[in-house]
Amino acid sequence: MSTTTNILAGWLIDGSGGPIQEKMLLKIVGGKFAAIEQYNPETVPESCQFTDLSHCTIMPPLVDSHVHLFMSGTIDKRIREWQLVTGYDELRPVIGQHLHYLFSHGVLAARDGGDRGGFALRYRSEKEMHKGIVLKVAGRAWHQKGRYGTLIGRYPGEMENLAEAYAQENDAIDQVKLVNSGLNSLKIFGRQTQPQFTRDEIAELVSAAEQQGRKVMVHANGVQPVRLAVEAGCHSIEHGFFMGRENFELMAEKGTFWVPTLFTMKAYGANINYAQEGADLQVIEKNLNHQIEQLAMARELGVNVALGTDAGSLGVLHGESMVEEMKLFKKAGYSLAEIVQCATSNGARLLGIDDFGLIETGKTATFLVTRGAPPQLPRKLSYLEAIYLGGEPSELYRKNPVKHMVSKKD
Ligand SMILES: [Zn+2]
Incomplete structure (x- = not known):
């Protein structure tokens, strides 16, 4: 017989973008949501027992759509340099720690955007290591020889084109990562770099990836690098600084996702002494403000936006940077x-x-519990009240187990 649990939520944010609902009764049967309805003390039978979370807000678990598990967001130069050269045996506990941070901030799914050794991929194959977190990985990213991308990937051989090089691979990746521009300048506002690949090269890669049921995520900043990737049919643009309105219009039309990683720029500003030499705080602030304006434009045009932090980048910590990224979305006018x-x-x-x-009927009852009303968010995500996995409070998250059962409440 499957167990039944009832939960009274003070507020429910269901993840659909629709209005926040108050006083909701969630019925969970066999680990899945069986009913979600407005709580009405008149109609609830006297015998109905439920966990009283009327002082809490309930929402789906977070998804960080862009992380690099092999790197910490630390500003300690020695640690960063070590993580950039060391091997899997040393990085294995580092990755484990990062996953722990993700979990304790309610991030129960993440997509790794690549590393030079396929470390996240290897870790993911050790299934017992990442209980409670769904991990999607891109393995080693593709970039052009001599261009940006060495830290997170490799390049096609001398006589190979991109799609041929990809076809030679048999890594068990979930998505393909392509690097199609350079990094953003922290010295010259709005400086753009050349694309790394042509539209045709990217289109061939996309088609080869799709045949294997994989999406292609593209690191691209600037008008041209983004345009070629979107026209070639890629599935998401990562970062996308300075891509401009026409690209957003095209992405809205084609349904291409955008992962804007705004907090990376804010973190450069906050840690400017550890950023590249000659970095200019005014340029960094202008870059950030421009990206916030772009996000407002994307919202207005109806672009699919997924939140990702680029955790592992300087000053961008796994887990807690989700809250920082959410705050910047608020600045762009998102409710x-x-x-x-x-x-x-x-x-x-x-x-x-x-x-x-x-959070809807039929789905697995995995969700976050934050204390207080919605205006406390996103801040309260740093101090979760509980995490439920398949209808049960997670034992992996022991901070404050919820255990007050009551019968009926007015
Ligand atoms: Zn990245």
């Missing part, structure tokens, strides 16, 4: 329900996790 949608169901769609991202 709380819309921010949660980008950080839950949109991410789940981009990562291809069907049973995730929405």
Whole structure:
């Protein structure tokens, strides 16, 4: 016989982007949501027992659509340099620690955007290591020889084109990562770099990847690098600084996802002494403000936006940077329900996790409990009240187990 649990939620943000609902009764049977309805003390039978979370807000687990598990967001130069050269045996506990941070901030799914050794991929194959977190990985990214991307990947051989090089691979990756521009300048505002690949090369890669059921995520900043990738049919643009309005219009039309990683720029500003030499705080601030304006434009044009932090980048810590990224979405004019949608169901769609991202009847009852009313968000995500996995409070998250059963409440 399957167990039945009833939960009274003070507020429910269901991940769809729709209005926040108050006083909701969630019925969970056999680990899945069996009914979600407005709580009415008149109609609830006297014998109905439920866990009283009327002082809490409930929402789906978070999805970070862009992380690099092999790197810490630390500003300690020695640690960063070590992580960039060391091997899997040393990085294995580092990756484990990062996953622990993700979990304790309610990030129960993440997509790794690549590393030079396929470390996240190897870790993912050790299934007992990442209980409670759905991990999607891109393995080693593709870039052009001599261009940006060495830290996170490799390049096609001398006589190979991109799609041929990809076809030689048999890594068990989930998505393909391509690098099609350089990094953003922290010295010259809005400086753009050349694309690394042609539209045809990218289109061939996309087609080869799609045949294997994989999406292609493209690191691209600037008008041209983004345009070629979107026209070639890629599935998501990562970062996308300075891509401009026409690209957003095209992405809205084609349904291409955008992962704007705004907090990376804010973190450069906050840690400018550890950023590249000659970095200019005014340029960094202008870059950030421009990206916030672009996000407002994307919202207005109806672009699919998934929230991703680029955790592992300088000053961008795994887990807690989700809250920072959410705050910047607020600055771009997103409502709380819309921010949660980008950080839950949109991410789940981009990562291809069907049973995730929405609180609705029929889905697995995995969700976050935050103390207080919605205006306390996103801040309270740093101090979760509980994490439920398949209808049960997670034992992996022991901070404050919820255990107050009551019968009927007015
Ligand atoms: Zn990245």
